[in-house]
Amino acid sequence: MPLTIYVSPRAAGAVEPQTPAVATVELARLFGRSAALAGVSLRVQAGRTVALLGANGAGKTTLLRILATAIRPSFGTARVDGIDVAERPDQVRGRVAYLSHATGLYDDLTGAENLRFAATLLAVPAPEREERIAETLATIGLTGMAAERVRNFSAGMRKRLALGRVLLASPTLVLLDEPHAALDEAGMQLVDALLAAWREAGITTLVASHALDRLQPFIDGSVRLESGVVAEIAGSGVEPNPEPRGAIGLPVGTGASV
Amino acid sequence: MTALAAEARIAWAIARKDAVSELRGRSAASMTLFFAALVLLLFGFALGPDTRKLAEAAPGLLWLAIVFAGLLAVGRLHLLETDDGALEQLALYPIDRRAIYVGKALAGFVTMLVLGAVMLPVVGIMYGVELARAWPALSVTVVLGALGFSAVGTFYAGLTVRVRAREVMLPLLLLPVTAPLLLAAVKASAAALSGDPFGELGSWLQLLAGFDLVMLLVAGASYGFLLEE
Numbered sequence: 308m309p310l311t312i313y314v315s316p317r318a319a320g321a322v323e324p325q326t327p328a329v330a331t332v333e334l335a336r337l338f339g340r341s342a343a344l345a346g347v348s349l350r351v352q353a354g355r356t357v358a359l360l361g362a363n364g365a366g367k368t369t370l371l372r373i374l375a376t377a378i379r380p381s382f383g384t385a386r387v388d389g390i391d392v393a394e395r396p397d398q399v400r401g402r403v404a405y406l407s408h409a410t411g412l413y414d415d416l417t418g419a420e421n422l423r424f425a426a427t428l429l430a431v432p433a434p435e436r437e438e439r440i441a442e443t444l445a446t447i448g449l450t451g452m453a454a455e456r457v458r459n460f461s462a463g464m465r466k467r468l469a470l471g472r473v474l475l476a477s478p479t480l481v482l483l484d485e486p487h488a489a490l491d492e493a494g495m496q497l498v499d500a501l502l503a504a505w506r507e508a509g510i511t512t513l514v515a516s517h518a519l520d521r522l523q524p525f526i527d528g529s530v531r532l533e534s535g536v537v538a539e540i541a542g543s544g545v546e547p548n549p550e551p552r553g554a555i556g557l558p559v560g561t562g563a564s565v
Numbered sequence: 566m567t568a569l570a571a572e573a574r575i576a577w578a579i580a581r582k583d584a585v586s587e588l589r590g591r592s593a594a595s596m597t598l599f600f601a602a603l604v605l606l607l608f609g610f611a612l613g614p615d616t617r618k619l620a621e622a623a624p625g626l627l628w629l630a631i632v633f634a635g636l637l638a639v640g641r642l643h644l645l646e647t648d649d650g651a652l653e654q655l656a657l658y659p660i661d662r663r664a665i666y667v668g669k670a671l672a673g674f675v676t677m678l679v680l681g682a683v684m685l686p687v688v689g690i691m692y693g694v695e696l697a698r699a700w701p702a703l704s705v706t707v708v709l710g711a712l713g714f715s716a717v718g719t720f721y722a723g724l725t726v727r728v729r730a731r732e733v734m735l736p737l738l739l740l741p742v743t744a745p746l747l748l749a750a751v752k753a754s755a756a757a758l759s760g761d762p763f764g765e766l767g768s769w770l771q772l773l774a775g776f777d778l779v780m781l782l783v784a785g786a787s788y789g790f791l792l793e794e
Binding site: 375376377378379397400401403405407408409410411412413414415416420424425427428429430456465472 | 571574575578582585586589590645648649650651653654655656657658659660661793794
């Protein structure tokens with residue numbers, strides 16, 4: 308299986324090496340009166356692969372969505388490569404590739420057209436665009452489905468195509484929300500290979516998952532979230548962030564409701 | 566590549582993607598045209614068989630049909646983004662959000678132009694209106710009207726796309742704002758069809774152009790905030 312990872316600006320030396328890839332300080336997000344995140348302070352070293360663990364509703368997806376700039380934090384701060392996600396989301400978006408639960412694909416476009424649209428918006432240079440798309444389709448095992456409309460894809464094939472979109476980016480930070488879900492064994496092996504390749508390329512990766520056993524060979528450390536707060540940090544590459552909390556904080560530690 | 570050229574390239578990609586999706590969902594596109602024709606037919610029935618009365622009402626009915634069908638069209642261009650989180654994904658690309666607005670508005674503009682191009686001859690045939698002499702002025706009116714409706718419609722479609730009652734909210738919010746456009750487009754069309762005896766066509770077209778410019782600038786500057794969650 309051909310597998311090419313495109314080197315990120317950070318790997319090319321655009322960011323100070325000591326700057327954490329991800330830093331959060333008392334990060335909180337409310338939905339109504341419920342706190343999905345209730346004060347998370349973390350620091351992830353650049354180039355490391357870290358698993359986000361926890362039960363459903365623990366705050367894994369919310370943390371990833373804040374880092375991807377899909378939603379804004381209610382309190383606290385989050386930075387990617389030293390850039391505040393709330394203050395400069397436009398700069399952060401160029402550094403992050405995010406695989407969410409939803410695939411974000413267009414049903415009436417073909418597999419290749421979906422990737423071509425993504426490549427255009429990701430500013431993949433026009434002369435190499437078609438080659439990159441063909442290469443990506445081969446990597447995700449969908450070359451034979453390139454001309455088929457996504458409407459006719461299975462859930463696993465849609466997930467693979469969404470992974471292909473992540474591959475077209477040149478991120479410094481890859482955020483994956485349950486990447487093994489909906490995939491068959493071959494698809495899960497593809498995710499494993501990508502995790503290994505991103506690690507090898509020095510690209511920071513945060514993976515939310517329930518499958519720690521599956522992730523174990525590819526991760527440096529892990530964070531377990533419970534009710535929106537950090538319950539446990541293990542391994543290397545991730546640590547509590549000792550930066551002082553801001554003027555506004557939330558009561559931390561007891562439950563998801565405030 | 567300059568920033569402007571990059572924005573234009575992205576806007577074009579978005580408009581093209583919307584157009585391809587719209588054309589492939591042919592039933593929805595043809596249903597919109599059918600709906601507009603049905604509106605004209607029903608108004609015709611309501612006004613009765615008096616051909617003079619029908620001809621007098623033709624400009625207003627033409628634009629009501631275009632606006633009603635346009636409501637469906639601009640709404641649907643945003644509904645394309647609700648499939649499986651596409652809108653959130655679109656908002657996460659490292660692109661200027663004005664380019665998203667321009668792309669969506671461009672797709673809406675082309676759809677409205679097609680609507681206008683089909684509805685004009687339908688009005689001519691159904692209401693017995695002579696279009697041959699008036700077509701250059703009518704074409705300008707349709708272009709300016711389509712641009713204005715798409716400019717403001719794209720904004721409100723983006724505003725309501727995440728709302729549960731969006732089918733109701735979109736017309737409730739959009740129609741009052743389009744009142745000046747509707748008035749100017751109807752008056753310009755009526756002036757064009759009557760040979761412009763009072764020399765008012767230019768003023769109405771200027772009003773349409775001004776509406777378009779203001780809406781494009783305001784909606785383009787504000788649209789990015791609609792994508793925030």
